[in-house]
Amino acid sequence: MPELPEVEALRAFLDTHLVGKEIARVLPVAISVLKTYDPPLSAVEGAEVTAVGRHGKFLDLTAAGPAGELHLLFHLARAGWLRWQDPLPSGPPKPGKGPLALRTALTGGDGFDLTEAGTTKRLAVYVVHDPQEVPGVARLGPDPLAEDFGPEEFAALLSGERRQIKGALRDQSLIAGIGNAYSDEILHAAKTSPFKPTQNLTPDETAALYTAMRTTLHEAVERSHGLAAGKLKAEKKSGLRVHGRTGEPCPVCGDTIREVSFSDSSLQYCPTCQTGGKPLADRRLSRFLK
Numbered sequence: 001m002p003e004l005p006e007v008e009a010l011r012a013f014l015d016t017h018l019v020g021k022e023i024a025r026v027l028p029v030a031i032s033v034l035k036t037y038d039p040p041l042s043a044v045e046g047a048e049v050t051a052v053g054r055h056g057k058f059l060d061l062t063a064a065g066p067a068g069e070l071h072l073l074f075h076l077a078r079a080g081w082l083r084w085q086d087p088l089p090s091g092p093p094k095p096g097k098g099p100l101a102l103r104t105a106l107t108g109g110d111g112f113d114l115t116e117a118g119t120t121k122r123l124a125v126y127v128v129h130d131p132q133e134v135p136g137v138a139r140l141g142p143d144p145l146a147e148d149f150g151p152e153e154f155a156a157l158l159s160g161e162r163r164q165i166k167g168a169l170r171d172q173s174l175i176a177g178i179g180n181a182y183s184d185e186i187l188h189a190a191k192t193s194p195f196k197p198t199q200n201l202t203p204d205e206t207a208a209l210y211t212a213m214r215t216t217l218h219e220a221v222e223r224s225h226g227l228a229a230g231k232l233k234a235e236k237k238s239g240l241r242v243h244g245r246t247g248e249p250c251p252v253c254g255d256t257i258r259e260v261s262f263s264d265s266s267l268q269y270c271p272t273c274q275t276g277g278k279p280l281a282d283r284r285l286s287r288f289l290k
Contacts (some may be wrong), residue, residue, distance in 0.1 A: 001076075001077070001078045001179050001180065002055065002057065002076045002080070002081070002176060002232075003057060003177060003178060003179040003181060003182050004056070004143075004144070004145070004176075004177030004182065004217055004220075004221075005074070005137065005180075005182070005217060005220035005221045005223075005224055005236070006224060006232050006233075006236055007054055007056075007057050007058075007059060007177070008054055008060060008145075008221050008224070008228060009053040009221065009224035009232050010082055010229060010232065011052050011059060012225065012226075013084070013227075013228065014052045014059070014061070014082075014167045014228050015051075015052040016110075017110075018049040018052055018106075019049050019050065019051065019052060020047055020048065020049070020050075021048065021106045021107070021108060022046065022047070022048050022106060022107040023044050023045055023046070023047055023048075023049065023063060023104060023105075023106060023107075024045065024046075024105045024106055024107045024111075025045055025103075025104075025105045026041050026042070026044055026045060026072070026102065026103070026104050026105075026168035027092065027093055027102065027103045027104075027105070027249075027284065028101070028102050028125070029042060029093045029094075029095050029100045029101055029103065029124075030095070030100075030101040030102070030116070030121065032121050033074075033101045033102055033114070033121070033123050033124060033125045033141060034125050035043075035114075035124045035125060035134075036124050036126045036127050036128060036133075038113075039067060039127050039128075039129070040071060040127070041125075041127055041225075042253040043067040043070055043127060044061075044063045044065065044067075044072050044127060046066055046067075046155070047063035047064055047065025047066070047067070047070065047185055048063065048064055048065060049061055049062065049063050050062050050064050050069075051064065051108075051207050053081075053130050053131075055073075055131055055137045055140055055176070056136075056137070056140045056172055056176030056177045057076070057172070057177055057179070058073050058074070058131075058134070058136065058137055058221070059073065059074055059075075059076075059199065060072075060073045061073070061081075067278070068129075069129070070127055070128070070129060071126075071127070071128050071129070071130070071131050071221065072104075072124070072125070072126070072127055073121070073125070073126040073127075073131060073134055073137070074114060074125045074127065075121060075124045075136060076114070076116075076121070077116070077118075077123050077124065078118075078120070078121035078186075079116050079117040079118045079122075079123075080101070080114060080115065080116045080118070080121060080122070080123035081112045081114070081115050081116075081229075081233070082112050082113070082114055082229050083112060083114075083115055083143045083229065083230065084110070084111075084228070084229045084230070085110065085111060085113060085140065086109070086110035086111075086202075087110055088103065088105050088109065088110060088111045088113075089111040089199060091236055092126050098271065099115040099116055099117050099122075100113055100114075100115055101114045101115060101121075101123050101125075102114040102123075102125055112132075112229075114210075119257075121209055124136075126206050128197065128280050132187075136172070139171050139172070139173045140172055140173065140176040141157070141172065141174045141175045141176050142157075142173070142175060142176065143176050143177060144177060144178065144213055144214065144217060145177075145214065145217055145218065146219070148194075149212045151206075151211075154206070154210045154213075155203070155206050155207075155210070156264060157174055157175065158198050158201065158206060161174070161198040161199070162197070162199050163197070163198060164194065164195050164196065164198070165187065165192060165193075165194065165197070165198050165201070165209070166183055166184075166187065166194035166195065166267060168198050169183040169186060169187070170183050177217075178213075178217075178221060179266055180243070180267065181214060181236070181240060181243040181244070181274065182217065182220065182243075183267075183269050184240075184267055184269065185220075185240060185241060185242065185243055185244050185276060186209070186212050186213045186216045186217075187212075187269065188241060188242045188252075188269060188270060188273060188274060189212035189215065189216050189241075190205070190208045190209040190211075190212035190213075191208070191273050191274055192205065192208070192209060192212075192274060193269070193274050193275045193280070194260070194267050194269055195280060196281075197248045203220075219239075220236070220239060223235055223239050224236070224279060242257050242268045242270060243267075244268065245257050245267050245268060246258065246266075249271040250272065250273060252270065252273055253272045253273055254272065255270050255271055255272035255273070255277075256271075257269070257270055258279055258280070259282065260280050260281070260282050261282055
C-alpha cells in the first residue's frame with residue numbers, strides 16, 4: 001500500500017510533469033473507481049493543471065479550465081498505483097479484467113494510468129470544487145511532517161487515546177498518511193511494542209516515538225525524492241528494516257524478526273528491540289506468549 005513517503009514522492013513527480021499542462025481526456029476504464037458525479041469527470045478536460053497537492057494518502061490535482069477551478073483527487077488504496085507513460089498508447093483503453101482503472105491523457109501525448117491489482121477494488125477517484133468535500137480528506141488528522149506538528153501536538157493527540165499504539169498510528173483521523181508498513185518501521189525505531197497501550201506511554205516514550213516518526217518518514221521521503229514513479233515500489237521495499245522481513249535478522253540487534261498475522265494484514269517486529277525479548281502471540285489478542 002502506498003503510504004505518505006510514496007504518495008509524497010508521486011506528488012513531487014507529478015508536480016514536475018503535470019503543472020502547466022492541459023488535460024485532454026480522462027477515461028475511466030473501471031467505472032467503480034469514480035466516487036463523484038457532479039461535477040462530471042469530463043469537467044476537467046481542457047483544464048490546465050496548476051498545482052499538485054497531497055492530503056495524507058490522497059493526491060490532489062488542481063485544474064483550472066472552462067468549468068472553473070476543480071480538484072481531481074485519487075486514493076490508491078491497498079493495491080493501486082500510478083504509471084506515467086510518455087507517450088500514452090494511441091488507442092482507447094479497453095475495459096476488461098486487467099489492472100487499468102483510469103487513464104488521464106494530456107494534450108502533449110503523455111499522461112498517466114491508474115492501475116489496481118487484485119480482485120478487491122478500492123481505488124477511488126473524485127472530482128470536486130473543494131478537497132474537503134471528499135469524506136476521507138475531511139476526516140484526516142494532522143500531517144506528521146507538517147512544520148506545526150511538534151512533540152507537544154503529538155503528545156496531546158495520544159493523551160486522549162485508549163488503544164494499542166500500532167492502531168493509533170494507522171488511524172487516518174488521528175494522524176494522516178501512516179499505514180501498516182511505516183507504523184512497523186516507526187515502532188521499531190522507537191523500540192516500542194506494537195501492542196503497547198497508548199495510555200501506558202511515558203513522556204519519554206512518547207517523545208521517542210515522535211522522533212522516530214519524523215525521522216523514519218523524512219528518511220523515506222528523501223530516499224524516494226527524484227525517483228520516477230515506476231521505481232518507488234522497489235525503493236520502499238528496499239528501505240524497510242522490519243516490515244515484510246519475517247525470519248530475517250534485525251539490522252540493529254541480529255534477533256529474528258517475527259510476525260503477528262491478522263485476517264487481512266500482518267505486522268513485523270523485533271522481540272529484542274521492542275518487547276523485552278518476548279515474542280508476541282500470533283493472534284489478535286495483545287498478550288505475550290508464556
